[in-house]
Amino acid sequence: AAIVAYPLYANGYHLALGISVLYFTILATAWAMFSGPTRYISLATVAFFGLGAYTAAALGETMPWPVVLLAAAGVGALTAAITGLSTLRLSGIYFVIFSFGLAELIRQLVIWYEVNIHRSVGRYLFSAVTQDILYWQLLALAALVFLTGSLLGRSRYGLALRAIGADETAASHSGIDATRVKLGVFILSATFMAVTGAVMAPRWTYIDPAIAFNPTISFQVVIMALLGGAGSLFGPVLGVIPLVLLFEVLTATLPNHFSIVLGIIFILIVMVLPNGVIGLIGTARRHIPAGSAATIRKVDTPLLAAEGVSKSFSGLRAVNGVSFAVTPGEILGIIGPNGSGKTTLLNTLSGALAPSSGTIRLGDTVLNGLRPYQIARLGLARTFQLVRVMPDLTVAENVAAARLFRGAPASMRGSAESAGDLLDLVGLGAMHEAPAGDLTYIDQKRLELARALALEPRLVLLDEWLAGLNPSELETGIALIATLRDRGLTIIMVEHVMDAIRALCGHCIVMNAGSVIARGAPDEVLADPKVIAAYLGGDDA
Ligand SMILES: Nc1ncnc2c1ncn2[C@@H]1O[C@H](COP(=O)(O)OP(=O)(O)OP(=O)(O)O)[C@@H](O)[C@H]1O
Numbered sequence: 001a002a003i004v005a006y007p008l009y010a011n012g013y014h015l016a017l018g019i020s021v022l023y024f025t026i027l028a029t030a031w032a033m034f035s036g037p038t039r040y041i042s043l044a045t046v047a048f049f050g051l052g053a054y055t056a057a058a059l060g061e062t063m064p065w066p067v068v069l070l071a072a073a074g075v076g077a078l079t080a081a082i083t084g085l086s087t088l089r090l091s092g093i094y095f096v097i098f099s100f101g102l103a104e105l106i107r108q109l110v111i112w113y114e115v116n117i118h119r120s121v122g123r124y125l126f127s128a129v130t131q132d133i134l135y136w137q138l139l140a141l142a143a144l145v146f147l148t149g150s151l152l153g154r155s156r157y158g159l160a161l162r163a164i165g166a167d168e169t170a171a172s173h174s175g176i177d178a179t180r181v182k183l184g185v186f187i188l189s190a191t192f193m194a195v196t197g198a199v200m201a202p203r204w205t206y207i208d209p210a211i212a213f214n215p216t217i218s219f220q221v222v223i224m225a226l227l228g229g230a231g232s233l234f235g236p237v238l239g240v241i242p243l244v245l246l247f248e249v250l251t252a253t254l255p256n257h258f259s260i261v262l263g264i265i266f267i268l269i270v271m272v273l274p275n276g277v278i279g280l281i282g283t284a285r286r287h288i289p290a291g292s293a294a295t296i297r298k299v300d301t302p303l304l305a306a307e308g309v310s311k312s313f314s315g316l317r318a319v320n321g322v323s324f325a326v327t328p329g330e331i332l333g334i335i336g337p338n339g340s341g342k343t344t345l346l347n348t349l350s351g352a353l354a355p356s357s358g359t360i361r362l363g364d365t366v367l368n369g370l371r372p373y374q375i376a377r378l379g380l381a382r383t384f385q386l387v388r389v390m391p392d393l394t395v396a397e398n399v400a401a402a403r404l405f406r407g408a409p410a411s412m413r414g415s416a417e418s419a420g421d422l423l424d425l426v427g428l429g430a431m432h433e434a435p436a437g438d439l440t441y442i443d444q445k446r447l448e449l450a451r452a453l454a455l456e457p458r459l460v461l462l463d464e465w466l467a468g469l470n471p472s473e474l475e476t477g478i479a480l481i482a483t484l485r486d487r488g489l490t491i492i493m494v495e496h497v498m499d500a501i502r503a504l505c506g507h508c509i510v511m512n513a514g515s516v517i518a519r520g521a522p523d524e525v526l527a528d529p530k531v532i533a534a535y536l537g538g539d540d541a
Pocket residue numbers: 313316318336337338339340341342343344345385
């Protein structure tokens with residue numbers, strides 16, 4: 001009530017401060033909605049904010065205010081969709097540079113438009129909006145951004161975003177369409193920024209590109225979100241309040257050194273408070289969204305067939321015309337010396353690499369040209385030779401991430417129980433709430449398997465899943481794979497542990513220099529002189 005009634009008892013200066021707190025709260029929360037979980041550090045905030053302000057300046061005097069706000073939302077969303085589609089494949093520093101460049105590009109385009117079409121660089125916006133009304137509009141928008149952030153965090157998209165931030169490759173192979181999820185939330189976040197710009201526009205009366213597209217706004221928003229903690233919904237607001245007050249003091253006392261102080265504050269925050277103030281208070285309770293129940297289905301139709309699959313890397317033919325088929329319930333072994341193309345072959349099956357030629361079919365579906373998340377959703381799961389878990393997510397969340405986009409959502413309880421069943425199955429029953437990054441190497445491998453199984457796969461690709469296990473762990477691991485086969489799961493395993501190949505595989509193929517040199521029962525192929533020669537000539541000798 002005190003916050004809502006604030007304009008009634010605050011003086012003009014305090015109301016202006018309240019407005020600054022509110023608009024930075026919206027911008028920082030909207031920024032953290034996308035950049036917090038994905039860790040794509042965007043400096044494009046002011047691009048959307050400025051577009052919103054300009055939309056209001058252009059339409060504000062001729063159209064009803066709700067229509068102006070809707071138009072600003074539309075312009076922000078459309079710009080985010082166009083730029084996001086082309087650039088959200090970038091990550092790390094490339095994305096940061098792009099986002100900074102985007103703000104400058106849009107500023108230059110607006111200047112060009114104003115000079116050449118509108119024939120005047122600035123615009124006046126005379127509106128009946130008083131400071132009180134502006135404050136209440138921002139308050140309503142802040143409530144909406146928190147509500148949206150809360151719903152997003154609870155939805156499967158919230159966990160999907162965090163999975164993408166933790167390991168985008170693993171997320172894609174768990175059935176998450178990373179590009180679409182990132183784009184959707186980028187657009188949502190940009191829409192809030194644009195509407196904030198429109199709501200703020202009447203405050204200035206006169207708007208020109210230097211005001212509306214002031215790059216300092218983007219940096220301030222990043223600093224505020226990081227100080228508070230970009231990883232949680234209410235983190236950014238904890239950074240906004242002290243920094244708005246500090247910037248107020250700095251602008252009054254050190255107007256010429258403002259940028260230097262801003263830079264120093266930024267460095268201090270990153271060094272001293274990498275997880276923000278909220279990180280000091282404690283990790284916010286995380287939510288495991290609903291997924292579909294994970295049970296392993298028995299399938300009777302022929303499963304995977306590769307015909308003449310090749311993959312070349314700039315002249316090197318890593319996989320050369322490989323053909324094989326896997327029948328349901330079978331474990332196919334792929335063996336061969338180091339560098340013979342086994343992992344590359346698995347990568348073509350799972351969509352991580354597009355084959356240069358040949359056809360791969362899962363059931364009746366041709367997999368060529370499909371993206372990893374599409375193949376994962378068809379029921380082809382995988383583990384990685386170099387283990388890939390999503391380290392900041394808990395063990396249970398890692399498993400839940402793989403169920404987000406499989407089938408109809410189940411109730412929260414049903415979902416959690418099935419995650420528990422899977423974790424029990426792989427021997428991680430007691431570790432649900434542990435961060436995956438804290439697990440031992442072996443336990444991370446188990447978690448990868450549980451995550452693969454959470455996709456309800458028809459086929460699982462295991463890339464040296466048994467490597468590095470001690471003899472008793474190996475025995476347990478072999479028994480676990482046998483259990484999965486007995487439940488009807490089909491498995492392709494690349495393995496150097498020959499005892500496991502003998503114990504588990506009905507058939508195997510032997511690769512050397514990209515080609516299949518032998519195929520058949522393990523004992524037969526391992527006695528084949530060609531195979532012995534390949535191993536003796538290879539790095540394993
Ligand atoms: N992305 C890539 N770019 C260029 N060459 C690659 C790439 N990936 C693999 N190769 C090359 O392709 C060949 C096959 O590699 P691959 O990793 O598939 O072999 P492997 O049989 O899985 O080996 P290992 O048993 O050591 O894992 C190697 O010569 C490797 O250097």
